[in-house]
Amino acid sequence: MSEVLITERNRVRRGRKKASYDRETIYRILDEALVCNIGVSVEGQAMVQPSSHWRIGDELMLHGSVKNGLFRALLRGETACITVCLLDGLVFARSAYNHSVNFRSVVLYAKGRLVEDAEEKRNAFDAMLDHYSPGRSSEARPPTRKEMDVTAVFAFPIEEVSAKVRTGGPNDEPEDLALDVWAGVKPVTRVIGELIPD
């Protein structure tokens, strides 16, 4: 896979050892996450919104209302900052200072491209449903033209992007290792349960 683009914006400065610019690593995080956050500067003030995303090839997709203030800023050409964070563990160290969390995060800077072609838009909606449950797009009643029109879809090129990953146990100071304090990792997992039928 190709490398991503490293610029002054997406280069990881703090915690560089945790940084990754590997497309496969980044895509795996994006695909596993069900929630992202998108931030845009609107008249000099950052606006951030949680949203649902999905990926099609080298683009990250978001949908929403065109009346949304944040989406209107994207239409004006503002560059968005989109983040995803999967929490994998609570890391308990012997010292207060060395407590940490295990996580996998992605930060993407990109301008949004409004998906206007009807076929591309329909394929994008199908991919969104299949992200939540594989094959779902061929089970559900397809969207009508009107339903398609009220929702905007934006595609963000996954180029100016970075990941940060922390794994493993606590990094205690050598002099703290003998302390009689419990330490280790409590794993954090996301569980999708069985369907509760409607």
Add this chain to the structure above:
Amino acid sequence: MSEVLITERNRVRRGRKKASYDRETIYRILDEALVCNIGVSVEGQAMVQPSSHWRIGDELMLHGSVKNGLFRALLRGETACITVCLLDGLVFARSAYNHSVNFRSVVLYAKGRLVEDAEEKRNAFDAMLDHYSPGRSSEARPPTRKEMDVTAVFAFPIEEVSAKVRTGGPNDEPEDLALDVWAGVKPVTRVIGELIPD
């Protein structure tokens, strides 16, 4: 509990029926979440970072390095936009269009106050540890002066804030209810596992 402040910034415009300005609802979401996202506009570009937060009374707390670009913007007096989102369920409707997610989210606009008083800062660190595991601050080796100094703590007043909550099953169109398509909710839960000792 007192009401929060509703301004043009935090008033929910899209999906108003899901909106809440109730402090108890907001605090419960903030306290349950282990990850937030903080966005700040830096020279007209939104920068967003996942972070860990905790709450002390009517303030939301964040910590990090003072060398962090986003934290430097806070020191300059930029207003942050901080979000939290708990995903509670995947909502499968009979129609593609009515698929949704159950969630509880909070969006807060606030300027950060740098916590400089040594005792207040120490109490803030203790509260952070106790957020991850009640009583942890009295078990772990306390932070040294040096450890305290390398980490900055910011307090954000929880005033200009709103929550959005979606619960329940799919909202299908009446004419879709007879379709032979499975529908319902797959609950999503976060599980904190047993300690894996170091």
